[in-house]
Amino acid sequence: MPEDVVEGGRRRLKPGAIPVLFAWNNYNLPVTRPSVWQRTQRQEEDEGEVPIDASVALCHDYDSRPEPAFMDLAYEKIHAQQQVIIELQRRLEEVSLGQKFxxxxxxxxxxDIRFYTRFASYRHFNAFWLHQVEPVSRRIVRVGQSSSTTVPDETADPPRRPNRCLPLIxxxxxxxxxxxxxxKESDLADRFNVHQSTVS
Structure with missing residues (x-):
């Protein structure tokens, strides 16, 4: 730059001056490019965009909530899936019941009740169960289970009932x-899906 040259006598550069004019750049200064920050600001001003700080705040708005319509759609989808699950469970119970003896x-x-039990109908069988068997089912003594004639102690824990492979009915x-x-016992065990010793 001319202001960096010391005139008088021998031409020399001022202390701290940096030569920038050379023959290979035609003794012209290169056009200074704007910084990234300047370019970003100019682009925002030209396009009318929001400032950087505001856009960053919008990108990281953790307090935002979905629109109500989105929640309604999600609820309807979940409700529809629950109905499908209920229907599949019902079908599974029907299939399982059809395979269970x-x-x-x-x-x-x-x-079928007459064939398998000799009761006239399920209503007769159920009446027999409700009035004759179920009321005394707690007093049934099973094989291998000790029966005591002593008076039970009221403070003691009630006797533990054995686990059953089948419901009592x-x-x-x-x-x-x-x-x-x-x-035969083996046939009954296979039909009711229990061990033969359970049938015995």
Whole structure:
């Protein structure tokens, strides 16, 4: 630059001056490019965009909430899926019931009840169960279970009832099938899906 040259006598540069004019750049200064910050500001002013700080705040708005319509659509979708699950569970119960041999499978058919139990109908069988068997079911003593004639201690814990492979009403049904048809224990065990010793 001319102001960086010391005139008088021998031409020299001032201390701290940096030569920038050379023959290879035709002794012209290069056009200074605006900084990234200047270019960004100019672009925002030209396009009418929001300042950088505001755009960053919008990008990171963690307090924003979805529109109500989106929530309604999500709720409807979840509700529809729940209905599908309920329907599939119902079908699964029907298939499982059709494969299971027990009273629940035949209670809608009086003909089958007569064949397997010799009761006239399910209504007669159920009346026998409700009035004769179920009221005394807690006093049933099973094989291998000790029976005591002593007076029970009221402070003691009640005796633990043994775990059953079948509901008690199905045990009655199994016994009646055995009496009515005379099936072998292995056959009954296979039908009711229990071990042969349980049938015995």
């Amino acid at each position: 027990g009273l629940e499978r035949y209670k809608t058919s009086d003909e 199905d045990e009655l049904f199994l016994f009646l099938v055995y009496l009515s048809l005379g099936l």
